[in-house]
Amino acid sequence: MKKIMAILALGLALTGCKKEHAKSAELVEPAAFYTAVKQDGVQVIDVRTPEEYNSGHIANAVNIDINENDFAQRLDSLDKDKAVYVYCRSGGRSAKAVDMLKAKSFTNIIELNGGIEAWQKAEKPVEN
Structure with a gap:
């Protein structure tokens, strides 16, 4: 009986970890991304260079270049309670x-x- 309980507990723990991981990040296609970012108050970040960003970006996206030394610090300005x-x-x-x-x-x-290549291929709008 103890072995069965231990196996059940282990199974629940592993399942719980998988569910939590799945909640932390989601990879979505352009159509779903487009619908979501049209809502008011969403946090959208473009992690490309400023030159890439200026050549065309998604509306309301904030440019935070991942290659910059202060990238991690700039992430701290985002609201952890929002998507x-x-x-x-x-x-x-x-x-x-x-x-x-x-x-x-x-x-x-x-x-x-x-990325934005798939976005443009799906004929979603960009701003300059």
Whole structure:
């Protein structure tokens, strides 16, 4: 009986960890990202360089260049209680940003799958 209880407890612990991890970050397609970022008060960060950002970005996105020395500090200006929507050019830098946001205890992170390249391919609007 003790073995059964121990196995059940272990199973619940592992399942609970998986669910928590799944909540911390979500990779979404452009259509879902577009719908979400149109809402008022969302936090959208573009982690590309300023030059890339100025060549076209998602409306209301704030440019926080992941390559800058103060990137981690600038993440501290975001509200941890609100969702953070993050993207880059194709997905590599935003994946790194997601890891950094997780390390800073952000719990609701939404990453644009394929970055702004996928966004533009899906014919979603950009601002200059």
